[in-house]
Amino acid sequence: MQPFQPFDKSYASWAKLLLVFHLWAAVVESIDPITPKGGHSPQVTSHSFEKPPNSPCHYSSIGFETPWSTDHMIELSKSFARNPSTKMYTPAGNAQEHGCLLHLSTQNGAEMWGAVERGSFLGMDPHYCGLSRVPMRLTEKKWDDSSNAAAFVGTTVMEESDNDSGDDDAVMMPMTLEFDCPYSFFANDLVEMPQECTVQLAAFAHEIAVFDRLEDYKKHCQEVKARGDMAFADRSFFWTAIFHDDEEEEDSDKRPPRSNAIMTGHVVQSEVKLNEQTGEYFYWALVETVGGRLDVVIHPHLIDRHGESPPRVGCILQGHFWLSGRLVDLHEKFCK
Numbered sequence: 001m002q003p004f005q006p007f008d009k010s011y012a013s014w015a016k017l018l019l020v021f022h023l024w025a026a027v028v029e030s031i032d033p034i035t036p037k038g039g040h041s042p043q044v045t046s047h048s049f050e051k052p053p054n055s056p057c058h059y060s061s062i063g064f065e066t067p068w069s070t071d072h073m074i075e076l077s078k079s080f081a082r083n084p085s086t087k088m089y090t091p092a093g094n095a096q097e098h099g100c101l102l103h104l105s106t107q108n109g110a111e112m113w114g115a116v117e118r119g120s121f122l123g124m125d126p127h128y129c130g131l132s133r134v135p136m137r138l139t140e141k142k143w144d145d146s147s148n149a150a151a152f153v154g155t156t157v158m159e160e161s162d163n164d165s166g167d168d169d170a171v172m173m174p175m176t177l178e179f180d181c182p183y184s185f186f187a188n189d190l191v192e193m194p195q196e197c198t199v200q201l202a203a204f205a206h207e208i209a210v211f212d213r214l215e216d217y218k219k220h221c222q223e224v225k226a227r228g229d230m231a232f233a234d235r236s237f238f239w240t241a242i243f244h245d246d247e248e249e250e251d252s253d254k255r256p257p258r259s260n261a262i263m264t265g266h267v268v269q270s271e272v273k274l275n276e277q278t279g280e281y282f283y284w285a286l287v288e289t290v291g292g293r294l295d296v297v298i299h300p301h302l303i304d305r306h307g308e309s310p311p312r313v314g315c316i317l318q319g320h321f322w323l324s325g326r327l328v329d330l331h332e333k334f335c336k
Contacts, residue, residue, distance in 0.1 A: 058126050058322060061204045061299045062110035063275025063282050080104060080112055080124055085277070101183050105129065108273040109284065109295075113182035127182040127324045128202040130295030131269070131286050138195040142178075142258075150184035151259050152325070153177070156291040157196065175237040175291030179325035180259045187327060198328040203263060203287070203321035205298040210308045210317055217264075217316040234316050235290045238262045264318040265289035270311045273297075285311040296321070 059066045067073035080086060081102060089101040099117035109129045115122040138154035155176045179201060181187050191197075211217040214234060221231035232238075240260040265287035273284045283298040296317065303310055311317050 057299075058204050058324075060280070061282060061297050062126055062128050063106075063273070063278050063280035064110065064112060064126060065278055077114075077121060077124060080114060081121070083277075099185070101186060103183075104277070106275050106277055108275065110273070110275045110277075110282075111182065115183070115185040117185070122185060125180070125182040125324075126204075127326065128204070128284070128295055128297045129326065130200065130202060130284065132199075132201045132293050132295045133328065134199050134201050134292040134294070136197060136199045138191070138193060138197065141191060141193055150187060151178050151180050152187075152191070152327075154199075158291075173290055175239070175289075177237070177239045177261055177291075177323060178241065178258045179323040181325055181327065183326075183331075187330060190330060191327065197330070200295070200326045200328055201292075202295045202297060202324045203261070204324065205296060205302055206260075206320040206322065208298055208302045208308065208317065208319040210303070210311055210315055212309060212312075212315050214266075214316060217318075232262070232264045232318065233290070234264055235266065235288065236262075236264045237289045237291055240320075259323045261321050261323055262319075263287070263289050263294070263321055264316065265294070267311050267313055267315050267317055268293065270313055272310070283310055285317060287317055 057066050065076060067076050083104055086102050086104045089103060090099075099115060102114035102116065104112040111127045111129050113125045113127060135157040136154040137157055138152050140153040142151045142153065153176070156174045158174055179199070211220060217234055224231040238261060240262060241258045266289075267285045268288050269286040271284050273282050274280075275282065281300060283300065283303065285296045285298070287294050287296045296311070296319075298311070302308075309315070
């Protein structure tokens with residue numbers, strides 16, 4: 001088994017390139033391309049999308065096709081908007097004035113979200129809709145003008161039942177995290193801070209390690225400690241932003257993706273999922289960690305390349321993840 005590396009540099013570089021997707025606007029029928037508020041159209045070349053086709057990204061982690069060129073991104077955006085299964089919602093009540101949401105769902109939870117404002121298509125965001133339900137107290141929302149996207153920062157709210165996992169060694173405690181929201185363009189205006197709500201959290205795997213038994217994981221931790229490295233508890237969660245200094249935060253070129261986490265947990269449910277829109281498979285697992293249960297989605301390539309076993313009930317799963325969250329109450333309110 002390959003040792004787990006919390007920060008994979010090759011993936012970190014690709015994660016930065018993914019930000020281009022949020023800046024790029026595709027013309028969909030009569031929809032005009034967006035111009036960022038800075039007044040300059042994004043300059044995207046084919047080099048921006050260089051990555052091997054079998055490598056995972058957030059789109060392909062749930063079976064959607066990944067854009068590998070500018071033209072391909074435009075075609076995928078058009079297909080998304082034209083798809084007869086794509087629904088339109090107008091949370092503010094007036095699509096012409098306030099814009100609308102585009103939502104493509106699948107039978108097995110894979111989703112694609114988009115937004116249109118005043119005729120401009122703002123881009124596509126993947127999400128996985130699963131069984132996770134995490135009570136949270138949101139304390140901050142962060143808006144990025146360049147990508148027209150918001151992220152939320154908050155802390156999980158523990159309930160008495162959370163401490164009754166059936167594992168005498170389990171220590172359940174609140175966790176602080178930041179997550180992106182697939183319909184953040186509207187949620188940013190509709191959600192006041194602070195806010196207590198239920199969040200469905202999906203964790204998209206960047207790097208993964210699977211241990212068949214708890215004993216195997218404990219043995220791995222002993223080996224890690226013997227090397228002088230840090231070992232994580234079998235239920236642990238770390239918001240990766242805490243590992244970076246203030247200088248990196250001030251320098252946009254050095255700033256790491258903030259909606260990321262290092263997590264270890266117990267798999268309580270698992271399944272191989274099929275995205276019927278594309279015919280591609282992916283792995284899903286409901287993972288219990290220190291602050292609650294999260295839906296974890298994994299590109300098969302991450303399992304295959306290191307010879308890992310697919311996640312199954314009872315195993316220990318550890319990895320580095322991007323976090324996407326749906327505000328359950330708000331979603332049920334305007335997505336009808």
